[in-house]
Amino acid sequence: MAKMTRAQLAQRRRIELYKKIIIYGFLVLTILPIFTSMFLFYKVNQLEERLEYALSEDGxxxxxxxxxxxxxxxxxxxxxxxxxxxxxxxxxxxxxxxxxxxxxxxxEQTTQDADGKEQSSTNAGNETDSKExxxxxxxxxxxxxxxxxxxxxxxxxxxxxxxxxxxxxxxxxxxxxxxxxxxxxxxxxxxxxxxxxxxxxxxxxxxxxxxxxxxxxxxxxxxxxxxxxxxxxxxxxxxxxxxxxxxxxxxxxxxxxxxxxxxxxxxxxxxxxxxxxxxxxxxxxxxxxxxxxxxxxxxxxxxxxxxxxxxxxxxxxxxxxxxxxxxxxxxxxxxxxxxxxx
Ligand SMILES: [Zn+2]
Missing domain, CATH: 3.20.20.370 (Glycoside hydrolase/deacetylase)
Structure with a gap:
């Protein structure tokens, strides 16, 4: 009885594993293309918009x-x-x-800029810059x-x-x-x-x-x-x-x-x-x-x-x-x- 159960258990595990592989495989194979095509669809749309604009008068x-x-x-x-x-x-x-x-x-303000090039950033009125x-x-x-x-x-x-x-x-x-x-x-x-x-x-x-x-x-x-x-x-x-x-x-x-x-x-x-x-x-x-x-x-x-x-x-x-x-x-x-x- 115990042997049977162990064998059954092993078989069940294997079946579970196959199930998982099939389910995950299925999910990957279906969801991935869906997301990919959604992404591409979005990109195409964006490009179409830009192209339309570029060809229009204002572009x-x-x-x-x-x-x-x-x-x-x-x-x-x-x-x-x-x-x-x-x-x-x-x-x-x-x-x-x-x-x-x-x-x-x-x-919002650049006065506390970190890169040190702001010697002119505090001239709220004094135009004493050496450069023009x-x-x-x-x-x-x-x-x-x-x-x-x-x-x-x-x-x-x-x-x-x-x-x-x-x-x-x-x-x-x-x-x-x-x-x-x-x-x-x-x-x-x-x-x-x-x-x-x-x-x-x-x-x-x-x-x-x-x-x-x-x-x-x-x-x-x-x-x-x-x-x-x-x-x-x-x-x-x-x-x-x-x-x-x-x-x-x-x-x-x-x-x-x-x-x-x-x-x-x-x-x-x-x-x-x-x-x-x-x-x-x-x-x-x-x-x-x-x-x-x-x-x-x-x-x-x-x-x-x-x-x-x-x-x-x-x-x-x-x-x-x-x-x-x-x-x-x-x-x-x-x-x-x-x-x-x-
Ligand atoms: Zn114009």
Missing amino acids: GDYLTLRQSREALRNNPNANSERFATSVKSVLGATNTKGGKADNTVDG TKRVYLTFDDGPSIYTGQILDVLAANNVKATFFVIGRDEEYYDYYKRIVDEGHTLGMHSYSHVYQDLYASVESFGDEIEKLNDLLYKVTGTKSSIFRFPGGSSNNVAPLPIQDYIAYLNEHNINYYDWNALNGDAVTSGLSPEQLVNNIMNDVENNQDSIVLMHDLQTTHTTVESLQLLIDTLKSEGYEILPIDADTPLIQHVSCNSVEE
């Missing part, structure tokens, strides 16, 4: 940055003084893969949007002036154009439609859009704008004509255009946290004397608004001066305005 601003950096590196006409400045600034931004900026946004203060120009493209008011509120609370490259919007947004001007910011043009095919179809359509937008801005704010940012940047490759054709128009009308040599990437990846957005900018600005920072004032870029206070705090604590674009601002251009023969 062009980012897509062309890398291209523009390459274009600058290969540009043979880097002999004009103005252009040399832009090349240096933009190339400066390409060599910023140092890791130390990780510390800059860890805390680095300047940062914050720019917001594609507005006004539902967030323009919040952006303006944060800027006002910090007494910071910025630059808005706006497009043509309907009446419910007119107050924002007005607020931008009334509160001392620089109002720049970014075309009326921002629709590449329409805007860049010909120099005539390009000029018409600028005129139409400036008429609107004049009607609403009482002032005209004299600065412009190309949708997609001056280095975009969506325009069917050589970019110099459009630049010639701007030169003739005494309109300065500004690209950028720093960006937060808000139009690149939808999931970036405010800290990541600030980090991207700090990585870019540290190698430039003058940085024009590309950000977006779009319905889809709410994290930019959320990041703004942290960005201003971080820039100020590291001793940067934040300014609106004006006549003294270096012309940071991916393709120089001097590349057009007079």
Whole structure:
């Protein structure tokens, strides 16, 4: 009886073991592929979103940055003084893969930074830096949007002036154009439609859009704008004509255009946290004397608004001066305005 039981027991154990192997094997073989495909599905979705954005009108601003950096590196006409400045600034931004900026946004304040580079971090007023203060120009493209008011509120609370490259919007947004001007910011043009095919179809359509937008801005704010940012940047490759054709128009009308040599990437990846957005900018600005920072004032870029206070705090604590674009601002251009023969 006992023998039988032992044999039975051993058999039962073996059966139990086989059962376990089968159950666990089954679980691994079914659950693992399920999780893997869920993960891949998520990744594909994410990539699709990014691709969709990159191919959309607003994505062009980012897509062309890398291209523009390459274009600058290969540009043979880097002999004009103005252009040399832009090349240096933009190339400066390409060599910023140092890791130390990780510390800059860890805390709300960077005053207790551990890495010792903060001799300028406590200058809450005393500008006695031996080096020239680095300047940062914050720019917001594609507005006004539902967030323009919040952006303006944060800027006002910090007494910071910025630059808005706006497009043509309907009446419910007119107050924002007005607020931008009334509160001392620089109002720049970014075309009326921002629709590449329409805007860049010909120099005539390009000029018409600028005129139409400036008429609107004049009607609403009482002032005209004299600065412009190309949708997609001056280095975009969506325009069917050589970019110099459009630049010639701007030169003739005494309109300065500004690209950028720093960006937060808000139009690149939808999931970036405010800290990541600030980090991207700090990585870019540290190698430039003058940085024009590309950000977006779009319905889809709410994290930019959320990041703004942290960005201003971080820039100020590291001793940067934040300014609106004006006549003294270096012309940071991916393709120089001097590349057009007079
Ligand atoms: Zn844009």
